[in-house]
Amino acid sequence: MLVQTEAQIYLANQRGNSYSDGFRSFHTLNFGNYLAEGRASFGRLLAFNDEALAAGKRTVITSSKPVEIILLPITGGLELIDRYGESIFVSSGEAFRFLAFPESSFTVFNPYPKETINYLQIQLIPDLSSDAIDNHFDETPHVQFSLEGKNNLVPVFSGIGQKVSGFMGKYGGREEEEFKPSNPYAGIFTYIIQGAFEVQNRLLEKGDALSLTNVETLEFEALSEDGIILVMEVGHTL
Known part of the structure; x- marks a missing residue:
């Protein structure tokens, strides 16, 4: 079904x-x-x-x-x-x-x-x-990461018990990406830090966010040069 x-x-x-x-x-x-x-x-x-x-x-x-x-x-x-x-x-x-x-x-x-x-x-x-x-x-609570390698998501944090994980990436214009959550039952929360993106066929600009449930693969495309996106895999409370 x-x-x-x-x-x-x-x-x-x-x-x-x-x-x-x-x-x-x-x-x-x-x-x-x-x-x-x-x-x-x-x-x-x-x-x-x-x-x-x-x-x-x-x-x-x-x-x-x-x-x-x-x-x-x-x-x-x-x-x-x-x-x-x-x-x-x-x-x-x-x-x-x-x-x-x-x-x-x-x-x-x-x-x-x-x-x-x-x-x-x-x-x-x-x-x-x-x-x-x-x-x-x-686990170390203080994590370092780099966005110098463009066009891919890098891990930036994870919550206690790995119930929530965050990834960030900087993308060139018209670059596309797919993200598959490690837990198929988790939700996905995205936030645009810089620029504009098309996320799951929805236009998001700086400061906009999108939450998704029951999604196997997140697809997005950068619509501006050096756009920065945060993608979070969010577990349920139960």
Whole structure:
């Protein structure tokens, strides 16, 4: 029996947003005070925020429940500081993942004197089973990758228990690609970081996203030179 593919487009100009001193966040999915129809979590993907932080400014990350957070700098780098004052620097070409609990607090700081930084904050429902947690502490949370080799997807992060994986690629104009999820029951979430793409016969531009379920192969084509796309394989919560 054929299973119908389900798709949903999240347009950039329909995202939620929040602002504070020197900080802005665009919310593709429901987050904080932003609650909109059709913007609920997608499988284990709880939140997907495109954030910018002005030079010398900082913002605090807190959570009312356990979440796994991926920070993925797009422009510049950020300093992540925990409540004990321990810090780590994460630059573009790197990703960092960590667990946040209700009692924890993390600060994102822009250390540059003049430049605004741009990064993605991705929140996931964590797999808190004992096996997944044991493997989590055996894996490095700080990953480096390169987009210098164009026209292919490279792995940039994976969640606890490998329930969510992220891949990024930079493509020349009219270059095509296929992506097959390792788990045939997983959903696919794509986000356009730069340029324009045709994804599964749908036009997506910078800041647009697309979620798909019941899809065996994702097909996309870059419509602009040096377009950058993020593709996530997203497991279900059960």
